[in-house]
Amino acid sequence: MTILIEHPADLESNFGEKNVHAENNNNELVLDGGFPLPKSVSQNGFSAPETNAFGHSFRDYDAESERQKGVEEFYRLQHTHQTYHFVKKMREEYGKLEKGEMGIWECCELLNEVVDESDPDLDEPQIEHLLQSAEAIRKDYPNEDWLHLTALIHDLGKILLLPQFGELPQWAVVGDTFPLGCAFDEANVHHKYFKNNPDYNNPAYNTKNGVYTDGCGLDNVAMSWGHDDYMYLVAKENGTTLPPAALFVIRYHSFYPLHKEGAYTHLMNKEDVENLKWVKIFNKYDLYSKSKVRVDVEKVKPYYQSLIAKYFPAKLRW
Numbered sequence: 450m451t452i453l454i455e456h457p458a459d460l461e462s463n464f465g466e467k468n469v470h471a472e473n474n475n476n477e478l479v480l481d482g483g484f485p486l487p488k489s490v491s492q493n494g495f496s497a498p499e500t501n502a503f504g505h506s507f508r509d510y511d512a513e514s515e516r517q518k519g520v521e522e523f524y525r526l527q528h529t530h531q532t533y534h535f536v537k538k539m540r541e542e543y544g545k546l547e548k549g550e551m552g553i554w555e556c557c558e559l560l561n562e563v564v565d566e567s568d569p570d571l572d573e574p575q576i577e578h579l580l581q582s583a584e585a586i587r588k589d590y591p592n593e594d595w596l597h598l599t600a601l602i603h604d605l606g607k608i609l610l611l612p613q614f615g616e617l618p619q620w621a622v623v624g625d626t627f628p629l630g631c632a633f634d635e636a637n638v639h640h641k642y643f644k645n646n647p648d649y650n651n652p653a654y655n656t657k658n659g660v661y662t663d664g665c666g667l668d669n670v671a672m673s674w675g676h677d678d679y680m681y682l683v684a685k686e687n688g689t690t691l692p693p694a695a696l697f698v699i700r701y702h703s704f705y706p707l708h709k710e711g712a713y714t715h716l717m718n719k720e721d722v723e724n725l726k727w728v729k730i731f732n733k734y735d736l737y738s739k740s741k742v743r744v745d746v747e748k749v750k751p752y753y754q755s756l757i758a759k760y761f762p763a764k765l766r767w
């Protein structure tokens with residue numbers, strides 16, 4: 450698989466250094482594997498593979514495929530049940546981090562058991578996705594080790610699906626995220642199912658700003674509950690030394706209505722605008738690295754374990 454990226458020249462990492470990019474790869478990311486190279490299409494200077502592992506466009510929520518019906522049913526449930534009250538409650542409950550203690554790599558291995566029902570592009574165990582996206586971003590940003598680790602851990606919050614962590618339903622763990630407490634923007638996929646949501650007709654929550662004010666900052670916005678916000682809390686509360694941009698990427702990587710469609714931008718403050726640049730970079734690797742080509746876990750494990758030791762304590766509270 451070939452991913453072509455145009456690196457924004459003005460981006461600086463949160464450590465204040467200029468980004469150093471691979472010099473010899475011509476901005477070309479090659480994911481090795483025995484699959485035919487997909488045709489590339491150019492989108493805003495970025496060339497992405499045209500089709501996913503099922504032969505459809507990425508994130509096509511209407512294309513008839515073996516996954517389409519299940520994914521749509523997923524969004525019916527998610528849009529029906531995620532309410533302002535629900536997300537506040539979940540954040541408080543899971544913010545206590547009382548479910549267990551373990552290291553980051555141990556958690557990666559737990560994801561061997563997890564398949565994401567919201568994803569039209571991938572039906573592999575999640576550990577494959579973690580390594581595929583981390584290895585992909587590592588090839589293009591060899592010196593930004595924080596970005597490699599960010600990719601490795603960005604979906605770890607999906608352990609919420611497992612019995613030990615509450616066995617939450619898929620609609621409370623995965624899928625795109627969106628703010629609660631204000632009107633549901635039409636940029637959300639399968640927007641129609643919000644009509645079943647109790648908040649849809651609540652005048653306190655169904656105006657453009659709802660309970661928020663312009664520029665209030667995303668940190669003040671209650672997002673739908675799931676793996677993003679949970680992993681953000683875990684990383685932050687366990688005192689990670691990852692930079693703020695990494696925490697922001699983890700927290701908002703599923704907020705497609707914002708980072709892909711440009712909705713809800715009125716809620717952002719200046720800092721959000723800066724951090725959003727990293728989410729957009731990260732997203733290309735998160736999305737387009739999804740494939741059937743497996744990464745050799747044992748081969749890359751020592752590298753990622755060294756990053757984990759650099760940025761996290763040996764054991765974390767979850």
Ligand SMILES: O[C@H]1[C@H](O)[C@@H](O)[C@H](O)[C@@H](O)[C@H]1O
Binds near residue numbers: 604623626
């Ligand atoms: O189906 C996907 C998947 O669950 C991802 O982990 C999440 O980040 C996406 O936003 C979502 O739509």
Ligand SMILES: [Fe+2]
Binds near residue numbers: 604676702703
């Ligand atoms: Fe995710």
Ligand SMILES: [Fe+2]
Binds near residue numbers: 578582604735
């Ligand atoms: Fe992901």
